[in-house]
Every structure is written in C-alpha cells, then in structure tokens.
Amino acid sequence: MKLIKGMEFYIALGIILFIIVGTAYMYSIDPTKGNVFVYQIINGLQTGCCYALIAFGLSLVWGIMNLCNFAHGDFYTLGAYLALWFSYAVGLPIIISVIITLVVCYIIGMMLERGLLRPAQYVVNPQFAWIITFGLSLFMENLFLNVFGPFPVKPPSLVTGTISILGIGYSLERVLAGTVGLIAVITIYIMLKFTWYGRSLRAVVQDREAAALLGVDISKVFYLSFGFGIMLSALGGILMGPYLLIDPLSGFRPGLKAFVIVVLGGMGSLKGSLIGGILLGIIESLGAAYIAPGYQDAFGFLLLVLTLVFKPEGLFGKEL
C-alpha cells in the first residue's frame, strides 16, 4: 500500500473529518442544532452524488473533445421533460419511460455531435462550437417553453412519501436520487476500468494522438462520449426533477454547477467529479443554512473563480 496518496484522498479525508468534527461540535452546543447539521450534511451528500453524475457527463465531453458544452444543463431539463412525456402522455410505466428517455438522449447527443458540432470543427477552433452550444441552449429553453409551457411540473417518480431522519422528514425521492446517483457513478467507474469503450475513453483523455496511433477510432469515441455525456445529464434531470420540479429554465443551475465541479475536479476525472460534487453539495447546503440562503449559488461560483485563479488544473489534475 502506498503511503503517499493523491490529492483526492486528502480532500475526501478532510470532508469526512469535517463532518465528524462538525457534528460533534454542533451536538455539544445543542442537540437540535446537531440534528439540523446532520440533515444539511445528508442533503449535501445526496445532492453531491447527483451533481457528480451531471458533472461527469460534462467532464467527459470537455476532457475528450476539448469542447465546452454550454447546453449541458438543458439536457437535464430535456431528460426530465421526456420522461414526463413518455410516462404521462404516452402512458408507459415509469421504468420503461426512463430507459427510453436515456436511449433517446443518447441518440440525440450522437446526432448533435455528427451533424452540428463536428462540421464546425471544434478541434481546430473551439470558440465557434461554444457559440453553437450557447445558441443551442437558447433554442432548447424556448422550445421547452413553447412545447411544455412555463409552469413547473413534476416528473414521475418511482417512490413517494418520506422517511424520518432524526425527527426531520426526509423525502424518499431524494434518497432514491442520491442512491441511484452513487450506483451510477460506481457503474461508470467499472465501465471505465474494464470495458473496451472505457479503456479507449481513458486513452483519448490522456493523449489523443497516441490513442489514435494505437488504433482507437477517435471519431467514434467522440460521438459516443458526447452521447454518453448528454445521457448522464438527462439522468440527472430524471433523478433530481421529481423534488426540484422542472421548468424550461431549470437546467441552468445544474449546468453551471457541473462547470464548477469539472473545474474543481479536473477534466475527464471521475473521482474528481464525485469528490467535487460532494464538496460542492455540502458547501452549498451548509452555506445556505448558516451563511446566507440567497447566496446558495454564489458559493459555487466563488469556488470556481478561486480554483481557476489558484489551481487552474483543478484539484486532481487529469486522471480517470
């Protein structure tokens, strides 16, 4: 066993220590305060797992294709809306409609990459591709507005009801979202480690030219990973939609948060996405509870700017 671990080990250790010390301290002041603190931590962990999923989708696209997808958050909304549409308007069972949604999003992603982004030559001049995704974001938001209307809707959820954690009711939908998010991250980890696709992804993230020389079909990896990234964002929407509700602009915040996490965790890094997601989730929920609720989103952005200024390569560098 190595004695000197990577940065992510110490950060994960720091988070765990912080949670233990914080909980002990809060309980020593007042049991009620301790309960609230634990509740916020659980909230942060749960949100963090979902964020990690969305962020890893972005991170793949960014790390592999060097393409900053500003419409990433809108696929979150798209996923939730499609799941809603398949289950309510078409009348399919929830599980099947979720699966169909994921497949549809995967295909949409691949089509976008082939038809729209690749002809713009994002490898040579990425600026134009950013503007395309920016325009795509505007287009999609207004498409949702025209098709689904401006009012928040609730996508279908597998579970309903609450459980009681330390005397505070906690929505089962959140529990499900956190669990599925974590399971999905673990599945992706296994896929990256042991399948052909995962191995070629890692190869391309490390060195595009060398991977091509060794026989990886770069163009295939590009469109597959774009589709996969978008599918992850849609899965995030399906998981978080039921308790955050979905309206045409609801993808904006998760999208920006995915950027924060990718910058924090480094491009193309799954571990980075997971730890960055949990870090951001905890910082946000504690910041909102103890500093200022109105600035919940600002903490993430501040973190982004600080990371970019002081450690632009991200906390964990480039590693899958």
Add this chain to the structure above:
Amino acid sequence: MKWGTVFGVIILVLVLYPLVAQRYWMHVAITTFYYVLLAVSWDALAGYTGQFSFGHAVFASIGAYIHAMLMAYAGVPPMISVILGAIFSCVVSMAIGAVCVKMSGAYLALTTLAFSEIVRLILINEDQWTRGPRGLIVPPLFKGQNIYNYYYLMFIVTILVIIVLYRILYSPRGLIFKSLMDDELAASVLGVDVVKQRLYAFSLAGLIAGLAGALYSSYIVVITPSLGALSETFNAISMSVIGGMGTVVGALIGAPLLYVSAEILRQYGTLRYLIQGLLVILVVRFAPEGIVGLVKRAWESLKGRKR
C-alpha cells in the same frame, strides 16, 4: 470614398429619423443603439484579442447600477454619475481581466460567466441598496423624460464610440490585439506586452459597456438585475457573431438586424428567441465569418468573374 458616402447617408438618415418615426420605433432605435454599443465592445474584446467573455452584459449592469445609486443616494449630477459608472465598470472589468490574465479559452469564458452570475446574485440579494428584483428607479438625465434627447444622446455616443474604436482597432494596436488571438506566445516573443494589452482590451470593453448601460438605464427608468443576465450577454454575442466577428462593422450590422427583427417578430411571443437561437446556430455552422464574411466572399467572387 464610396464607403464614406454610404456612412454619410446612414448618419443623415439616423439624424432625420425622429422626424418620421413613431414613439415606439424611437424606443426600438434607442435600444438598438444600446445593443450596438454592447456588441461592439464585446467584439473588441473577443473578436480582436480572442478573450471570449461570457459575462459581458454584467458590465453594462454595473455601470447602470453605479450610475443610478450615485444619483439616487449621493445626489451626484447626472452626466458625472454616468461617467463615474462607466469608469467603475472599466475598473471592475480590468480587475476581471487581471484575474484572468493566465487563463485562456474555456477557462476565461467560465470565469467571466461565474463573475457575472455572482454580481447578479449580489444585486438580487443586497436589496436595501439595489432594491433587488423589484427594480431600482433611475433618476432621469434630463428634466422631463423627452425621448428625443435620449435618442440624440445615444446616437452621438454610439457614433463617437465607433469612431474611437476604429481609431484604436485599425491602428497598430488592432494588429497587436489580433496577434494575441492568433498566438500569444509568438506575440510575446515579438515584444508585445501580453498582460498590458489584455488588460487594455478588457478595460476598453468594460468602459464602453458601462457607459452604454448607464445611459440606457436612465432611459428605461427602472433597472433590474436581469439587465446583466446571461441572456443579455448572449444577445450581444449573437449580434456580433451574426454580423461577423473581428470586424467593427459586423456588430453594426448584426445588432440592428437582430433587434429590429426581434421587434417585428414580437407578435409571435417566445417563438422569436427560438428563431434567434436557431439563426445563431445556422450562421456559425454554415458561415462562421458572419454576414460581413459572406458579403466579402460574394464581392470577391464577383470581382474575380469580371476579370
């Protein structure tokens, strides 16, 4: 010579425009001037030095809020507070440029985007000063809200800004800016002070955007934090891109085209944003040089055929 005549005619038409225009179209014209200023300043930053700022509208909103608060709370005379607002926006912009000095590409875009969101959240939350989403009432620049005064003021400022930008961007300085976009390392080897020039571009863009925001805020009377929202930035970007990036003329064509067509399409409600998004995608996909590039290409092929 020929271009001089064309610009002369356009200026003459714009001077005489208030004689025939209805009040509504006066409003459209003033807003167009605002967007021209925003798009042109974004273009000077992104199209020339290659620093893609995705939070440009926030500089307009900073200028507007500083101007409004100075006038409302400190009683500063109108024109001085406009200038102070613009200068403050310029300083903030320069500070952001300084933060981004080592970044390029996507990281710079993200930092500016995050900055614009932070400022917007501050404006929303510190509502004892900014009145948050309820909107801050901006004291008028002139006694009585006479729309013609604002029209001519915005018109003169726009013309002056464009002349100044031409003098700057079509001088050796413009070439230096372009060299930054093409290859920063090569430029620094050839003796360009990269940091200084980048800060210069940032402060120039911030100054113009802040000036535009301050003037426009007094005209629209009530400002909200959404003046600096991401969608406004995207408006400026798409105007510049559709017109043609890296050319001052591009923004001059793109802003009126996009804004006036948006006003004509207003009867279709939210569908017009859909069309705008689609238009940007199509232009970037099929003609990345924008309208100016298309016209130039057509002109050259026409000339080639004559020979």
